[in-house]
Amino acid sequence: MLRLTLDVDDVLADTHEKLVNIVLNDFGTTLTEKELYSRALRELLHPKQLTKLHRIINTPGFFTDINVKKGAVETVYKLSKFYEIYIATACMEFPNSFKDKFDWLHKNFPFIPWTNIVFCGYKSIINSDYLIDDHVRNLVAFKGEGILFSAPHNLNDHTFRRVSSWNDVSELFLPIV
Numbered sequence: 001m002l003r004l005t006l007d008v009d010d011v012l013a014d015t016h017e018k019l020v021n022i023v024l025n026d027f028g029t030t031l032t033e034k035e036l037y038s039r040a041l042r043e044l045l046h047p048k049q050l051t052k053l054h055r056i057i058n059t060p061g062f063f064t065d066i067n068v069k070k071g072a073v074e075t076v077y078k079l080s081k082f083y084e085i086y087i088a089t090a091c092m093e094f095p096n097s098f099k100d101k102f103d104w105l106h107k108n109f110p111f112i113p114w115t116n117i118v119f120c121g122y123k124s125i126i127n128s129d130y131l132i133d134d135h136v137r138n139l140v141a142f143k144g145e146g147i148l149f150s151a152p153h154n155l156n157d158h159t160f161r162r163v164s165s166w167n168d169v170s171e172l173f174l175p176i177v
């Protein structure tokens, strides 16, 4: 079986949506929702706002209520019949997120065993045929074939094959039934 590795934030989980809601509701910003989905928050927010957001992300509980991306559960379940599925999340930057993320994965993707979940730093360590990720830097470091999942911070990249939804992933990886 080919091995397919999936990122969590902005691939399985709609992390950007949660961040945008925090900025809109708690930051007193003049940016519109549309603008907040148009490019990287790091390009849109003031450095002080980014520091504040970083602190919020590292608060225990931040990851517990993030929405699953539409179609992710069903598609990953179907993919698990044809591929060896691994999860790789570069969460070392936010050590308080470990337990939240593990619980979130267990709750939403109970069919993925703990043996196939990797909490890592650089994704160059991942040995897999494919990696689906929203960060170009992770795909560059990866040795298999990288697939870029569209997110506001990667819309200008043309280096990698791109998917924009779980429906796209399904079309790319699942056999025609």
Ligand SMILES: [Mg+2]
Pocket: 007, 008, 009, 010, 011, 133, 134, 135
């Ligand atoms: Mg990600």
